[in-house]
Amino acid sequence: MKRIINEMKLRLPAISVNEAVARSVISAFMAELNPTVEELGDVRCAVSEAVTNSIVHAYKDLPEGEVGYVYISARLYDVGEVSVEISDNGCGIEDVALARTPAYTTGKLGERCGMGFLVMESFMDSLSVKSRPGKGTAVLMRKKLNP
Numbered sequence: 794m795k796r797i798i799n800e801m802k803l804r805l806p807a808i809s810v811n812e813a814v815a816r817s818v819i820s821a822f823m824a825e826l827n828p829t830v831e832e833l834g835d836v837r838c839a840v841s842e843a844v845t846n847s848i849v850h851a852y853k854d855l856p857e858g859e860v861g862y863v864y865i866s867a868r869l870y871d872v873g874e875v876s877v878e879i880s881d882n883g884c885g886i887e888d889v890a891l892a893r894t895p896a897y898t899t900g901k902l903g904e905r906c907g908m909g910f911l912v913m914e915s916f917m918d919s920l921s922v923k924s925r926p927g928k929g930t931a932v933l934m935r936k937k938l939n940p
């Protein structure tokens with residue numbers, strides 16, 4: 794049985810500066826596991842894509858002046874594994890399988906390239922996406938370091 798050696802929870806307003814904040818926080822949090830530069834880059838990138846999605850897509854229909862939140866919950870395990878869950882209470886995703894298709898995007902033409910989920914999938918060992926339309930989305934990712 795793997796054991797949790799550290800954990801954190803973070804709630805950030807879904808505004809664009811917080812993509813960089815999330816990246817920095819996850820780096821600092823993971824330091825204890827002595828990740829390689831490559832592993833650190835992978836997790837930072839995956840977290841950045843998930844947080845960006847909550848910022849860009851989840852709350853796009855919120856009335857002007859209202860702000861939603863992105864929730865980040867991370868754990869370190871004694872087997873050298875990191876898990877990160879990024880969730881929001883936004884619009885949710887109608888068809889998760891379709892959303893995960895490479896190059897699929899509901900973003901404005903030329904602004905987004907629809908590769909976010911592919912990046913998360915390829916940089917992490919596992920990715921699970923749970924979403925309820927009108928309720929929100931949760932993305933759970935895991936990666937074993939120095940395997």
Ligand SMILES: Nc1ncnc2c1ncn2[C@@H]1O[C@H](COP(=O)(O)OP(=O)(O)O)[C@@H](O)[C@H]1O
Nearest residue numbers: 846850851892898899905906907908909910930
């Ligand atoms: N947190 C989220 N809330 C609502 N919709 C989302 C969320 N994350 C992803 N999506 C949907 O999934 C699509 C694909 O996401 P992604 O692969 O990151 O591509 P992109 O962000 O470039 O559109 C998005 O265009 C959006 O429709």
Ligand SMILES: [Mg+2]
Nearest residue numbers: 842845846909
């Ligand atoms: Mg994206």
